[in-house]
Amino acid sequence: MKSRFRLAVLGAGRAGMVHARNAAGSVPGAELACVVDADPVVGHKAGDELGVDVFPNLEEALSGAGFDGVVITAPTFAHPELAVLAAEAGKHVFCEKPMALSLADCDAMAAAADKAGVVFQVGFVRRFQPEFAEAKARIEAGEIGTPMVVKSLTRGPGLPPVWAHDLRRSNGMLAEVNSHDFDCVRWLMGSDIERVYAETANFKGADRGVTAADFYDNAVVSLRFVAGSIGTIDGTCPADYGYDARAEVLGTEGLLVVGDNRAVPVLEIRTRGLGEAPTWSSWPQRFEPGYRAELAGFVQAATNGTAPLVGAADGRAAVAAVIAANTSWLEGRPVTVASPAALR
Ligand SMILES: NC(=O)c1ccc[n+]([C@@H]2O[C@H](COP(=O)([O-])OP(=O)(O)OC[C@H]3O[C@@H](n4cnc5c(N)ncnc54)[C@H](O)[C@@H]3O)[C@@H](O)[C@H]2O)c1
Structure with missing residues (x-):
């Protein structure tokens, strides 16, 4: 045996x-x-x-x-x-x-x-998560035509571990949380990221006792792909209300939405009190399969x-995008991503 x-x-x-x-x-x-x-x-x-x-x-x-x-x-x-x-x-x-x-x-x-x-x-x-893999297969089958715009977000419920508060030891939230998005958009769009522009904000860090310089708990990154398509990534940690990971790809012939899509005009999920909707509480639960x-x-x-x-080429490509996005928000300008690795 x-x-x-x-x-x-x-x-x-x-x-x-x-x-x-x-x-x-x-x-x-x-x-x-x-x-x-x-x-x-x-x-x-x-x-x-x-x-x-x-x-x-x-x-x-x-x-x-x-x-x-x-x-x-x-x-x-x-x-x-x-x-x-x-x-x-x-x-x-x-x-x-x-x-x-x-x-x-x-x-x-x-x-x-x-x-x-x-x-x-x-x-x-995400590449192994059934609904994301299904979206990738549908894009490759041409169901939504040529991908034009992608949106991807990740929000974590609590603060990351203490070592991850420090930009020099973790590359910050864009690496710790949004690495998944950087890989996911590159994979779904079938194209390397060429240029990024990032903005960050810090709303909860000080109240939670985070003293690390350059800590931020919200980020939005605009993206341009080598193929000419565009997109955004956003991240928030701590979001408190739960763990949230979604993506949307708009093609020339249709739209794919990956993640929760409830048939209500306005969806409100509160951290405390009434009006809570069922949602994922943690990343181990959200991505168990x-x-x-x-x-x-x-x-x-x-x-x-x-x-x-x-x-490794995929891991490297996400690190390159994170480094460019960190440079972008620190220097307040769009930044070209270093030597995109070949897709494989
Ligand atoms: N794929 C995902 O969804 C996901 C989720 C969470 C974390 N991560 C990644 O996993 C890694 C760990 O994150 P975490 O949140 O579990 O961190 P953590 O702080 O909870 O755990 C890290 C553990 O590693 C131990 N450690 C430190 N140095 C070590 C060494 N040299 N050899 C062996 N053990 C050592 C620490 O004592 C600690 O127990 C990070 O790179 C993080 O980005 C990925």
């Missing part, structure tokens, strides 16, 4: 526990080998719940546990070192978005995976030696 594909989850925080629980029971052909966390309290809590070994760092896991692939769910600034070390040890790499903070780090990670001949997949879960499918896709690609659905 073929043995199971063993996964080590690196970082047992919010995203790490979603993937660790899926690896432990919901991904065909896979099993959870161990968890690694720099914080022993967090690591042991995860190990106790999931019944697996716990290690304080990747080096000790590499010598203490047998596994085939890693799921990198440590904070973004730690992704490059973990990805390169794992690839050099011959482990397949699933890396959460954003791939890294700089294009140089993206290139080093991709080069290490290429050199080792391992699969490198980026955690853009997608998180399972993306890990299953990674295991399949690694097992069969095929290219993953979302590769």
